């Protein structure tokens with residue numbers, strides 16, 4: 296296990312997904328954004344934020360290309376002062392990839408940020424807000440944005456005349472209480488480890504419905520605090536998201552993007 300001075304922060308980047316919805320036929324972390332793989336942007340964003348004593352990346356098993364990319368990023372991060380750079384084999388789902396990374400955190404690590412490689416443009420301001428809340432005593436912190444669409448809950452239904460299968464609205468939660476949640480999510484390491492031990496006790500259907508680490512921390516009864524996210528932290532899921540990220544990175548929009 297890596298030796299890290301006591302009281303330090305690690306950043307885990309989960310990059311072991313297959314990128315089915317993006318449809319490039321390769322893991323999303325390898326898909327080019329501008330002239331670099333998405334993972335390179337994510338790692339550089341973490342280094343630039345200046346908060347990581349250790350960076351740990353979870354990649355798909357046996358992906359030699361991502362191993363090479365990680366070796367290059369490890370060297371680049373070391374020259375920028377982040378000397379502890381670990382790469383682990385991810386798991387079958389996102390939670391399993393996070394657990395694999397938690398196994399290799401250095402002894403001195405007391406807080407950890409879990410970040411998606413699929414959010415390669417998260418700005419330093421978000422990392423700062425999350426780590427500041429951890430310093431102020433929060434054991435779990437998530438960045439989030441107010442929701443702009445009206446959100447409905449639905450149930451399966453049939454149309455009255457034809458019986459055609461559709462959905463119908465079962466409710467409309469008050470929009471001012473809804474938040475769209477992003478990464479990096481920050482945690483006290485012991486709390487996150489406890490939450491992931493709890494995850495291992497869940498049945499398959501419940502475990503499949505876990506979409507972020509904060510859900511697990513909520514489930515063990517800890518408070519999860521919310522800080523302001525950023526529109527730059529968009530998650531690249533579909534080809535449209537990739538186009539938008541490209542525009543943010545290098546297009547004519549760029550000089551106008553000043554949000555932190």
Ligand code: CTP
Nearest residue numbers: 309310311312313314315316387388392412413
């Ligand atoms: N992830 C992971 N291990 C998995 C599944 C997902 O590390 N077994 C990571 C992805 O690499 C991504 C993040 O979790 O950075 C969010 O997942 P998502 O956006 O769903 O990415 P993919 O699973 O790769 O995409 P898809 O669901 O379209 O296949």
Ligand code: MG
Nearest residue numbers: 312313314389
């Ligand atoms: Mg996925």
